[in-house]
Amino acid sequence: MLRRAMVDRVTRVESRPLPRAFYERDVVPVARQLLGKLLVRQTPEGVTSGRIVEVEAYLARDDPANHAFCGRTRRNAVMFGPPGHAYVYAIHSRWCLNAVTEPEGVPSAVLIRAVEPLEGMALMRGRRSARSRRRPAEAPGECDLARGPARLCEAFAIDRTLNGWDLTQGKVLWIAETTIASGRGDAARRDPAAPGILTAPRVGVTSAHDLSLRFFLANSAFVSRPGPR
DNA sequence: CTACCGATTGACT
């Protein structure tokens, strides 16, 4: 039994998807509790996964930065659907991944801004190098593989074909319970509920600067912007 | 169909 646990720990311990009830709550606690969870992408090429280290919440009400602020459109329709689905949108020719939250009809979501790569780093590196429009001077370093919402989608092969995907199915693309996995040391074992979550204004939004809705793990080298701005 | 905008990134001062 103990031996089994140790074997599991070496690979990927926990890949069971979070249930829909996890997402069907206020977007801010969902965002904070997504820190430390495992984002998993399964393709024919293999598995890539990483620990979520940075997120942003987009509120259903009184949040001009929310894509759904002016009502439902074809683009943001997924946000009005059931929780636990992926909302993937394009910005500046790149893709960004959100998890839809709160009950159906309440258009809120959590933007996944950065993950700490754990599995499939070679795959991520290949995708990032191949798809970079401006060819990087050198291959992206490990810290840059999935730091930033669009880089993350590039590394995980996430594009509009996954818009609306049910993240609770445990296949193709899902978010799993906290992982113990791999040799990243204490950073990989941080309890997301414990102190260590920092709060800051969201990145890149041109309105609602008074709202501090970006959450990230302190001392993580994989966060897109470690400081308040 | 065209025009405009942007929850970004990579390059540069």
Add this chain to the structure above:
DNA sequence: GTCAATCGGTAGA
């Protein structure tokens, strides 16, 4: 820190 490439979504003719 600043700047703009670049293209999907959206609104409007």
